[in-house]
Amino acid sequence: MIRQYKDILxxxxxxxxxxxxxxxLVSLTWTATAERIALNQQQAFLRNVYKLIKHDEIDNELLQDVITIRSPALSKNEVQVYRARRQGEPVAVVFSPVQSPGYAAPIRLMVAVRADGSLAGVRVLSHLETPGLGDKIDESRSDWILGFEGKSLENPPIAKWKVKKDGGVFDQFTGATITPRNIVATVKKTLEYFEKEKERLFKQPAESPDEPPFH
Amino acid sequence: MEFPVHTSPYGQLPNNVTRLMAQVLLALVPGIIALVYYFGWGVLINIGIAVATALAAEAGVLHLRKRPIAPALMDLSAVVTAVLLAIALPPLLPWWMTVLGVLFAIVMVKHLYGGLGYNPFNPAMAAYVLLLVSFPLSMTRWLPPEMLNQNPLDFLQSLVVIFGGQLPDNLTWDAITSATPLDEMRTQLEMHKTISELSQNPIWGDFGARGWEWIGNWFLIGGLFLLWRKVISWHIPVSMIAGLLISAGIFWAIDPESMPSPAFHLFSGGLILGAFFIATDPVTASTTPRGRIIYGFLIGVIIYIIRTWGGYPDAVAFAVLLMNMAAPTIDYYTRPRVFGARDDGHD
Amino acid sequence: MSMSYREIIRNGLWGNNQALVALLGLCPLLAVSNTLINGLGLGLATMLVLVLSNGTISFIRHWVRQEVRLPIFVLVIASFVTAVELAMNAWFHDLHKILGIFIPLIVTNCTIVGRAEAFASRNPVPQSMVDGLSMGAGFTLVLMTLGGLREFIGQGTILSGIHLMFGEASKVMTFSFGDDFHGLILAILPPGAFFGLGLLIALKQVIDKRSARRAIVSKTDATTTTAAAER
Incomplete structure (x- = not known):
C-alpha cells in the first residue's frame, strides 16, 4: 500500500x-523574444504601408494615430484607420482591413487614401480566390492591384468605376470577372466613405489601443 | 501462392468488355455530332488527339508492366476514357493540355492503381479535374454555340489554334470565346441581378442557354440506347438526375429570382453526359442496386451544392470523384443479405 | 544494443527515413512542401526540436518512470517547440508568417515522439542526439526535394522566397522561367503534395529493389556458373 502511494507521489x-x-524554458524564451516579435509585427505592417505612402512624407507615429470605425459598406467587422500626417497636416489615411466579397471568401484589403481624395494604393492582405484565375489580385501574381494608384472619384468619373466588361475603365481577368469587379466596387465605396467622413477621420482623437491589431 | 482477385462485375470475358465499350462509343455518336455542330471542328480534333494519346499511353504502360498489349488495346476501354475526356474539354484547348490530361488518366489514375477494373477513380474525370485546377484559364474558354458565334473557325484554323496557339489574324481570344452558361449564370447572380433580369440576354434559350440546352438531349438519346441494350441500369442516371432536380427544386421554390430553375440545371453543363456515361462507369460506381441509387442521388446533390456555392462553375467531375471515394463504403452497407443469414449478423 | 553512428545516420537519411519509410509527420510534410525554402524552414525547425528533445529525453531516461514517460515526453517536446517557434518569430519573421500554424504543430509530428520512445529513451545521449540529427536531416531532405519539385512544376521557380531566410542579397539565387510560365497549378495545391510524395516513395522502392537485386546477382553469379558447368 505505502509503496504504491510512494510510486504515485x-x-x-x-x-x-x-x-x-x-x-x-518557454517563459525565458518569451521574455527574450517578445519585444523583437512585437517590433517585427509593427515593421511588417509599416513596410506594407510605406509601399503606398513614402516614409518621408510622414512625420507622425502612424501606429499611435489610429481610430476604429464601423461601416457596413467597408467591412462587417471593425476597420482601423491610421492617419498619416506631416507637421500636423493630414497627408493620408490607411483603412485596414477593408473587406471585399470574393468568389469564395471575403478578401481583406488595405486601402490608402491621400488627403486630396486620390488613392495612394490598394493591397490585398489575404484572400482565398481560385488559384490561376482570381488570385491575380495578389501583388506577387500580377500588377493589376497597382492600377489603383492615383485614381480618385473624379479620375475616372464615378460612372466609370467598373471593370471594362461593365463599361468601366478597370481591367478584368479573363475567366474571372467577379473578383476584380468586387474589389473595384469596394475601393470605390471606401473612397466615397472617405469623401463623406474626411473631416471626422482626421479630427477624431486617436485611440490608445491596448494591443494594436496587425494583419 | 497468389490467388487472382476480381472485382465486380463478375463473369465478364474480355470480348464482352470490347462489346460493351463499342456500344458506349456508339451511344456517344449523336452527342458528339451535336457538339461538333454547335462548337465546330475543335471537338473532333480534341477527340483525335485524345484517342491517339490514350492508345500510345496504354501500349507504353502495358509494355512497362510486361503485360500483353494487343488484347488490352482491343478492349477499347482506353478509347472510351479518351473520348469522354475529350468531349468534356473546351474545343480549342491547346493540344498538349489534352495530351497531358489523357496521359494522367491512363498512366496515373488507371494503371498505377492496377489497370482496368482496379482503378477507384474515374480516369476521365480525374484528368478533367487535373486540367481544370491546373489551367483554369484555358479550361473555362469555351466557344459560343453556332447560332451566336460571329467568328466560326474552319477546320484548318481550328488546327492552327490547337497546335500552334495562333489565332487567325483579325481575332482575339475575347472575340471568339465565351463563358459557359453555368459560368455566366454564376457571374450574373454574383452581381445581384435577378433571374428575370438576366434572362433578357440573347444567350438564354427556353430553359437553358441557346445551343447548350439541346446537347443534353442528344446525349440522352445515346443514354437511352445504353439502357435499352442493358449496358447500364436505370438506377444511377435516374437517381442522379433526381438528386439534382430535387435540390434545385427546393431552392428554386424558396427564391426563384436568385436560384436558377431545375430545368436550367438539368440542361446545363455535363449533367446528362455525366448521368448516363460517366457516373455509370461499372468499375468506379457502386455495384449494388440500392447502393447505386444512393450513389447517383448523392452525386446529384453534390453537383447542386458545388454549382451553387463552390469555387468552380460546373461540378459533375468533382461530384463523381467524391462519390467514387464513397462507393466501396456504400457497397459495404447495401450488400444484399445472403439467403439464410441471421439478422444479428452471425451466420 | 547500441548502434554505430554510421548505422544511425544511414537509418535516418535512408533506411528508416521518417517521411519515405515510416510515413510520419505527413501533415506538415504535405502542407508546407510547396516551395523549397518553406520545406527547408520547417525541416530545420523540426530537426532542431528533434535534436533537443532526443538529447533531453535520453539524458533523463533513468529517472522517468514508465507510467508517466509519455506525458513527460510531450511536455519536453512542447516546451522546445514553443521556444523554437518564438525564436523563429523573432528572427525569421516573414518565414514564420508563411509557415504559420505548422510550427506549433511540430508538437504533433509523430516523428518526434516516435524517436523519443523508440530511440532516445533507450540509448545514451550522444547517440540519441545524432539520431535526432539524422532523422531530422532525412525529413528535411524529403521536404526540400518535394518542395523543390512542386515549386518547379507548379510555378516555374526554384528557391523563390530565399530572401526570407538568407536576406535580400540572396534573391539573385532565385531561378524563374519568367512570368509567362504559368505552371501546373495542381502541383502547388494539396493534391500535388500527395502525388509528389507517392512518386518519391516509388522512386525509393525502385532504387532499393535495384540495389538488392544487384547484391543478389553478384552473390549468385558464382553459384549459377558452377551449376551450369555441372549440367
Whole structure:
C-alpha cells in the first residue's frame, strides 16, 4: 500500500518538475523574444504601408494615430484607420482591413487614401480566390492591384468605376470577372466613405489601443 | 501462392468488355455530332488527339508492366476514357493540355492503381479535374454555340489554334470565346441581378442557354440506347438526375429570382453526359442496386451544392470523384443479405 | 544494443527515413512542401526540436518512470517547440508568417515522439542526439526535394522566397522561367503534395529493389556458373 502511494507521489513529482522546467524554458524564451516579435509585427505592417505612402512624407507615429470605425459598406467587422500626417497636416489615411466579397471568401484589403481624395494604393492582405484565375489580385501574381494608384472619384468619373466588361475603365481577368469587379466596387465605396467622413477621420482623437491589431 | 482477385462485375470475358465499350462509343455518336455542330471542328480534333494519346499511353504502360498489349488495346476501354475526356474539354484547348490530361488518366489514375477494373477513380474525370485546377484559364474558354458565334473557325484554323496557339489574324481570344452558361449564370447572380433580369440576354434559350440546352438531349438519346441494350441500369442516371432536380427544386421554390430553375440545371453543363456515361462507369460506381441509387442521388446533390456555392462553375467531375471515394463504403452497407443469414449478423 | 553512428545516420537519411519509410509527420510534410525554402524552414525547425528533445529525453531516461514517460515526453517536446517557434518569430519573421500554424504543430509530428520512445529513451545521449540529427536531416531532405519539385512544376521557380531566410542579397539565387510560365497549378495545391510524395516513395522502392537485386546477382553469379558447368 505505502509503496504504491510512494510510486504515485514520485511520478507526480517528476511530472510537476518537468512542467515547471518546461514553463520556465518557454517563459525565458518569451521574455527574450517578445519585444523583437512585437517590433517585427509593427515593421511588417509599416513596410506594407510605406509601399503606398513614402516614409518621408510622414512625420507622425502612424501606429499611435489610429481610430476604429464601423461601416457596413467597408467591412462587417471593425476597420482601423491610421492617419498619416506631416507637421500636423493630414497627408493620408490607411483603412485596414477593408473587406471585399470574393468568389469564395471575403478578401481583406488595405486601402490608402491621400488627403486630396486620390488613392495612394490598394493591397490585398489575404484572400482565398481560385488559384490561376482570381488570385491575380495578389501583388506577387500580377500588377493589376497597382492600377489603383492615383485614381480618385473624379479620375475616372464615378460612372466609370467598373471593370471594362461593365463599361468601366478597370481591367478584368479573363475567366474571372467577379473578383476584380468586387474589389473595384469596394475601393470605390471606401473612397466615397472617405469623401463623406474626411473631416471626422482626421479630427477624431486617436485611440490608445491596448494591443494594436496587425494583419 | 497468389490467388487472382476480381472485382465486380463478375463473369465478364474480355470480348464482352470490347462489346460493351463499342456500344458506349456508339451511344456517344449523336452527342458528339451535336457538339461538333454547335462548337465546330475543335471537338473532333480534341477527340483525335485524345484517342491517339490514350492508345500510345496504354501500349507504353502495358509494355512497362510486361503485360500483353494487343488484347488490352482491343478492349477499347482506353478509347472510351479518351473520348469522354475529350468531349468534356473546351474545343480549342491547346493540344498538349489534352495530351497531358489523357496521359494522367491512363498512366496515373488507371494503371498505377492496377489497370482496368482496379482503378477507384474515374480516369476521365480525374484528368478533367487535373486540367481544370491546373489551367483554369484555358479550361473555362469555351466557344459560343453556332447560332451566336460571329467568328466560326474552319477546320484548318481550328488546327492552327490547337497546335500552334495562333489565332487567325483579325481575332482575339475575347472575340471568339465565351463563358459557359453555368459560368455566366454564376457571374450574373454574383452581381445581384435577378433571374428575370438576366434572362433578357440573347444567350438564354427556353430553359437553358441557346445551343447548350439541346446537347443534353442528344446525349440522352445515346443514354437511352445504353439502357435499352442493358449496358447500364436505370438506377444511377435516374437517381442522379433526381438528386439534382430535387435540390434545385427546393431552392428554386424558396427564391426563384436568385436560384436558377431545375430545368436550367438539368440542361446545363455535363449533367446528362455525366448521368448516363460517366457516373455509370461499372468499375468506379457502386455495384449494388440500392447502393447505386444512393450513389447517383448523392452525386446529384453534390453537383447542386458545388454549382451553387463552390469555387468552380460546373461540378459533375468533382461530384463523381467524391462519390467514387464513397462507393466501396456504400457497397459495404447495401450488400444484399445472403439467403439464410441471421439478422444479428452471425451466420 | 547500441548502434554505430554510421548505422544511425544511414537509418535516418535512408533506411528508416521518417517521411519515405515510416510515413510520419505527413501533415506538415504535405502542407508546407510547396516551395523549397518553406520545406527547408520547417525541416530545420523540426530537426532542431528533434535534436533537443532526443538529447533531453535520453539524458533523463533513468529517472522517468514508465507510467508517466509519455506525458513527460510531450511536455519536453512542447516546451522546445514553443521556444523554437518564438525564436523563429523573432528572427525569421516573414518565414514564420508563411509557415504559420505548422510550427506549433511540430508538437504533433509523430516523428518526434516516435524517436523519443523508440530511440532516445533507450540509448545514451550522444547517440540519441545524432539520431535526432539524422532523422531530422532525412525529413528535411524529403521536404526540400518535394518542395523543390512542386515549386518547379507548379510555378516555374526554384528557391523563390530565399530572401526570407538568407536576406535580400540572396534573391539573385532565385531561378524563374519568367512570368509567362504559368505552371501546373495542381502541383502547388494539396493534391500535388500527395502525388509528389507517392512518386518519391516509388522512386525509393525502385532504387532499393535495384540495389538488392544487384547484391543478389553478384552473390549468385558464382553459384549459377558452377551449376551450369555441372549440367
Amino acid at each position: 514520485h511520478s507526480a513529482a517528476i511530472l510537476g518538475i518537468f512542467g515547471i522546467l518546461g514553463a520556465t
